[in-house]
Amino acid sequence: GENVEQHPSTLSVQEGDSAVIKCTYSDSASNYFPWYKQELGKRPQLIIDIRSNVGEKKDQRIAVTLNKTAKHFSLHITETQPEDSAVYFCAASGGYSTLTFGKGTMLLVSP
Amino acid sequence: DSGVTQTPKHLITATGQRVTLRCSPRSGDLSVYWYQQSLDQGLQFLIQYYNGEERAKGNILERFSAQQFPDLHSELNLSSLELGDSALYFCASSYTGGVDYGYTFGSGTRLTVV
Numbered sequence: 572g573e574n575v576e577q578h579p580s581t582l583s584v585q586e587g588d589s590a591v592i593k594c595t596y597s598d599s600a601s602n603y604f605p606w607y608k609q610e611l612g613k614r615p616q617l618i619i620d621i622r623s624n625v626g627e628k629k630d631q632r633i634a635v636t637l638n639k640t641a642k643h644f645s646l647h648i649t650e651t652q653p654e655d656s657a658v659y660f661c662a663a664s665g666g667y668s669t670l671t672f673g674k675g676t677m678l679l680v681s682p
Numbered sequence: 683d684s685g686v687t688q689t690p691k692h693l694i695t696a697t698g699q700r701v702t703l704r705c706s707p708r709s710g711d712l713s714v715y716w717y718q719q720s721l722d723q724g725l726q727f728l729i730q731y732y733n734g735e736e737r738a739k740g741n742i743l744e745r746f747s748a749q750q751f752p753d754l755h756s757e758l759n760l761s762s763l764e765l766g767d768s769a770l771y772f773c774a775s776s777y778t779g780g781v782d783y784g785y786t787f788g789s790g791t792r793l794t795v796v
Contacts, residue, residue: 605784614684614772614787615725660725669715669738670785674724 573598575663577673584651585681592676594661595643601663604637604644605670609658618659619646651680685709686775686788694794700761703791707754707775713737714756715776715785716748720769731756763795 574597584590596604605620621628621635621644628635632651637644644663648655658677662670685708695701707714716728727740731750742748745763750756760767770792774785 607787614789616684616787617784620784669727669730669740671727672725 573601573663573671575661575671575673577661577676579676580674581677581679583679583681586651586653588651590648590651590655590678590680592646592659592661592678593643594645594663594673595641596663596671597642598663599639599642603664604635605662606633606635606646607660607662607672609660609675611657615660648678651678653680653682656680684786684788686711686773686786688771688773688788688791690791691789692792692794694796695763697763697765697795699763699795700759701763701793703758703760703771703773703793705756705758705773705775705788707756707773708786711775711777711786712754713776713778714750714754715774716742716756716758717772717774718769719772719790725772728758760793765795768793768795 577594602623606618607615608618609615619630619633619635621637632649634647656679658675660675661673664670687706689704713732715730718726728742729748730738734750745761748758770790772790773788776785
C-alpha cells in the first residue's frame with residue numbers, strides 16, 4: 572500500500588518568513604495529493620490539492636509543487652502569519668483508493 | 683460547520699466497555715471514512731463505506747466494526763475497550779467512492795478510556 576513520509580515534524584518561523592513542508596510517497600499510481608490544516612482541537616480542513624497532471628498550483632499565499640518522477644510534493648506558505656500556526660498534513664491517493672496521510676508538521680509562526 | 687456531523691463530541695468510558703460513534707455525512711455524499719488520530723500515529727485510516735457497502739479496510743482492529751445504513755449515516759462500534767484506544771475519531775465523507783475532490787471531515791469524537 573501507499574506510504575507517505577512528511578518532514579519536518581516541527582517548524583518554527585518568524586512572521587513574514589516562508590515555510591516549506593515536504594512529503595514523499597511510495598505508490599507511483601497515486602495521482603491526487605491534498606494538504607490539510609488542523610488547528611488545535613479542530614477537524615482537518617482541506618487547504619489546497621494537486622493532481623498528477625499538474626506540476627504546481629497556487630492559491631494566494633500557499634502553493635503546492637509536485638515532482639512525479641521523484642515522487643515528492645511540497646507545500647509552500649509565503650508571508651506567514653500567526654494564524655497559520657497549526658498542524659499540516661499531506662496525503663496521497665490513487666483515485667479510488669483512500670487517502671494515506673503523512674504524520675503531520677506542527678508549524679509555529681512567532682510574531 | 684462542515685456538514686459532516688459526528689456525535690457524541692466527547693466520550694469517557696471504562697476499560698472493557700463498548701461504545702458507538704455516529705456519523706452523518708454531508709448531504710449528497712455517498713462515501714464515509716473513519717480515521718483514528720492519536721498523538722504519535724497521525725491520521726490512521728480504519729474503514730470506508732460507499733453507499734451502504736464496505737469499500738476499503740485499513741488498520742482496523744477486530745474489536746472494532748462499522749456499518750453504513752440506508753440513510754447513509756454510519757456507526758463505528760468499539761468493544762472491549764483498552765486504554766490505548768483513547769484517541770480522536772474522525773469521520774469524513776465524499777461524494778464518490780474515490781477521493782478526487784478530497785474529504786470533508788467532521789469535528790470528531792474524543793474518546794477517553796479510563
